[in-house]
Amino acid sequence: MTDVIATIAFWVFAISAVVGALGVVAARRVFHNALFLVVALGSTAAIYVLLSADFLAAVQILVYVGAIVILMLFAIMLTPQAVELPSFAPGGQQFAGSLVALALFGLMVGAIVTGPWALAARPLDQPTSYDLGRGLLTTFVFPFELASLVLLVGMIGAILLARED
Amino acid sequence: MQIPSLLNDLIGQIGGLLQAIFEAFLPDWLAVPLVVLVGIGVTVTFVAVVVMTQVWAERKVIARIQDRVGPNRVGPWGIFQSVADVLKLLTKEDIVPAKADRWVFVLAPLVTLVPSLMIFAVLPFNWDATIARLDVGILYVLALATFPTLGIIMAGWASYNNYTLLGGMRAAAQLISYEVPEVLSVLPIVLLAGTMSLWGISAAQEGTWFILAPIVGPLGFALFFTAGLAELNRSPFDLPEAESEIIAGFHMEYSGMRFALFFLAEYANSFSVSALAATLFFGGWQGWLLPGYVWFFVKTYLLFLVMIWARGTLPRLRYDQLMGLAWKILLPLTLVNVVLAALVKESRIMEWFPAVGLLVINVIVVFLGFHLYNFAFRVVRRNAGAPLLEGTQAAQAARG
């Protein structure tokens, strides 16, 4: 029974993620790009839930939507632009970009389809926050400290760069 | 004394009964989603009803504080006043500003309201009466708490009005600033309870409520409740939509039903913050005599009254004071609180120390806290030279 729901849910959120992504790329006004980004990130969070990564979904919402997108909105507000500027690069570059994107996509799909994945039946819907928490402070303690350092540096850097002295 | 299970577990019983009926009559794949839908429907109507009571309560109490009667015309003690308001808003004309960014304008109220409703799915009304017993409950709630910020920015931007944009940006800045202390103030409770799921936290407060934790409890509650108020743009922190400042802030251009949605979202959030505070610090459905959900609602409404009380008494904070409070006072205190919580957790004082003793300690701590705060405040003000927080000082004097 839950399989059906899971499949439906997957397709719903997958499509919304792709639509969001395309929206980010295709929307003309920058503000709309941001909103489509929210849609894309939100549906990705939902996908995480499907992949039984609930803690990650919550973090995704909290960090991405809560902080990064709003930060981008602030950036958009702080850099007023004449709206009518073309939002897309000239034809040549567009073609080149699409060429690379499609080529890469083709290759990825090729690799995914032919990849010899060693599938394993993993328990579904296990609460992960306990294991993640434990993992963070045991095997991944060094990256954890390093991440904190990166964030600190990022914070100080951002303040210094954006400060209007 | 065992209260009849039916009464004790009313909501759970009804839910189980309903599910049984559906499974009997409907095909399997349809039954479960239907039950879920019914659950959602019940929640939404429940929220609507709760909000109406909140509105009525707030208007009555504020009136009392301001030495006036409050609504008493519509129905006995004016209890149907909020219904009248809703009807008025429903019938009002729905205007979309000409140059407004149409889609964003329309979506803004939804983006604000929907997450608020989603939070109710997690609140632990009773030991078995939570729609979704999420393992990452509190984190889920905090994550959803960020969506209103987005909604407010969208509203501010889309209504193509300088003041709304300004109001929206101010609100966003305020929300972001207070989100950090709010999230961090929850940490001590998660530490003490050992789990992030709200049901788990409530269960962990069987004997002693976390408010009784020596220093961590009251300090934690104060921080969380203040940050919560700021998140809701209420009372002392309602600068962005303050009428006297920028003409009702970001939702100025909204009217009719859309404004009602904003209004609904605001009160739903207040309820959820109060419920959270109750769950985290006052043991949620923990209570000796009455059934779990009764205690839950009593505590929530009491906290809501505190909010109304704060609204009635405290003057509005200036913007720099608002920001200063968040980053210079709340954030450091929460960090200190987390450390203290670790100490309390390790020393296991909560298990062997009688609840009453904890209460006495807490009272002393609170009393000392205020005086210490007063002294520290005066020193800081003299050093900085600039009036750091006259407002709070006044409030503190009032509290005396």
Add this chain to the structure above:
Amino acid sequence: MSPLLPLALLILLAPFVAFLLNAFVARRAWALAGAFTILGVGTAFVASLLVMGQVLGGARLDVPFPWLTIGPNQSSVIELGLRIDAITAAMLIAVTGVSLLVQIYSWGYLHETEFDAQGHPHVHRDPGFSRYYCWMALFTFSMLGLVLANGFLTLFIFWELVGLCSYLLIGFWYDRGRTEARPLLAEGYAGQYADARLSPPEAAKKAFLTTRLGDLGLLIGMLLIWSQTGTFTFSQVEARVAGLPVDIVTIAALLVFCGAVGKSAQFPLHVWLPDAMEGPTPVSALIHAATMVAAGVYLVGRTYFLFEAAPVAMLVVAVIGGFTAFFAATMGLVNNDIKRVMAYSTVSQLGYMFLALGVGGLGVALFHLFSHAWFKALLFLTAGSVIHGSGTQDMREMGGLSRLMPWTFVATLIAGLSLIGIPPLSGFWSKDLIISAVEHHHPAFEPGRLLALDLSITGLLVFFALTTVLMTAFYTVRLLWLTFGGRWRGDPHLVHHIHEAPAPMLLPMLILLVPTVIVGFWGSPFFPDPGSNFVGLIEAHPFQEDMSLLEVLATVGLAVVGIGIAWAMYGAKIVDPARFVRLTGPLYSWAYNKWGFDALYNWLVGGLVVGLAWVIALFDQGVIDGVVNLLARVTVGLGRIGRGFQTGQVQTYAWVVFGGVVIVAAALVLPALFRGV
């Protein structure tokens, strides 16, 4: 240990010491420099007389000094060394004798007497006086070294030194420029011009380069012999020549002959000797008459075993010798410069010597060389005193000097007659021997067939020999007459200054008269005993006895006819020389322009070198610079293409990055895909 070795070393080192002293000590003390050189050469002369005594006594010397050991297992030893035998002894005496007399003569020659406006004489000494004597000492040292050499290597070293000295001495007056063709100051020759002449440095360079060309041939020949026989020493080479194939020996002989042709100014390489007259006259006397030019003949004489083993080479030597004799004589007839006439006569006489060598008369050739050295040196010295006195070199501007310079006239007359070959003078004995040798040695000659026009080689040689006797007689008398006969035709107010040669110049000339007269008898039939006869010493069997009276009469007759013709044209003026010139027209101008060889060589060398240079330049600019420029252009091009990518656009860079990713991904994924994993 025979006394010959110390004597040889003394002969060799005396002039060398003189050279060192002059070079480093007596740089400004001119008198001291002169004294050192004369002293050095004098001791060498005395020593060589002693050596001759020893040699007549039958002593011989051949001492090698090992120098280098090279080759895979130290197999071949390179050595220098000294060798004295009959030829060397004769040459030693000739070289040291003439050199001594020339040094003394030079003392006088280098002191010019000029008469200022009032006519007072100022004795003016040539500034390069000590330099002159320094080089003269070096020249004598190297000439003696050449003569004493026992092997090709030693000989070659001194051969080059001699060449160097001739270069230095020809270019002695290096500060003088070219003498342009100036109009004649002589009666009867109005409108004619004195020939233009090269400047001393140019003449020196010309001499040096031409002789170097010959030396190259000698060097290659020397190395060929070394590679074939493994040694340089003459005696060892002589022993091993029999074993070598004939054509190798022929080639070696011809290459060695090239060296001789270069040094002795024979036919192809003769152009430098007439121009070498730019040097001071004593230099010409010593180097370009007696010693250095004779070195070629001496070389062929020393390596005669090579030529005997290669009949073809002998024939070539004979033909070249004969032709040069005839060819030089024709040029001598028409030239008006007194020193150039003598130069052509020297070339002609050397041609005679090579003719003698070519037909097998080694002793005869060397005897003629010995006697020619003396009287030709005397001729040049007298020419020197004539120029010194009259101040001009062009014979047309002279005349009537017999009264003004009586002693010089007498000396020139006797030397001239000796050159012509009038008995009993030495010229007669040595030249007639050559002519009879030509008759005698070539079996193909039938006795008594003198003037039959036989166009075979033998006929040609005989024709050359006899006609040259006639021409020699003609130009010698012409010279004598133009210079000494008739009245002074030159610049009138020069007449008062014409004076007889001073003592230091006159004395050597008179001394030289003695050998000019008596030397002839040494090789003549009056010394029948082979041991004492000059030719006998060198050749196994002297052949005077079969010198038939007929041949003698024929040659002397021709000589007298030559004198008669000359006397008719210049003495009695029966035939006017000017009209005769018009008659012979093209022939005269052909001879006058030295058969066009100078122009040919100039064009050839100039054209060759310039052409070669042009080709190399073309290659250099075109290919080498081309490649370098191409490289530069390619790099710039690449740079410009590269620059195209640096657009500054972030997205261009991003595109390139992801392009790379695509390529890498394709490389990794596609193979797996196609293999149908």
Add this chain to the structure above:
Amino acid sequence: MPGLNQFLILGAVLFCVGIYGALTKRNVIVLLMCLELMLNGINVTLVGFNRFLAPPVGVSSSPFAGQMFALFIIAVAAAEAALGLAIVIAVYRVRHTVQVDEIDLLRG
């Protein structure tokens, strides 16, 4: 029940749309958004791997390495976005533009 391939393809789609956007959009902020999109694509793939693949034999990483990795990516992405936007604002203050092709002083 969606298999691993579906999730991987979804990740790939998100990534490629991100690349296309990054290479063609002219506004720097949208560029950063596309970057976030690409990172999200990667996160989906990682979490997919974590969900479906057995941990490699012999390697002692924890069973949730995939999610852990995604977590760190999110952290770093946050820092990166912050810095990126700070730079954009700084550039805007100087050049008054956020159009990518107008910010091209560093060219050959």
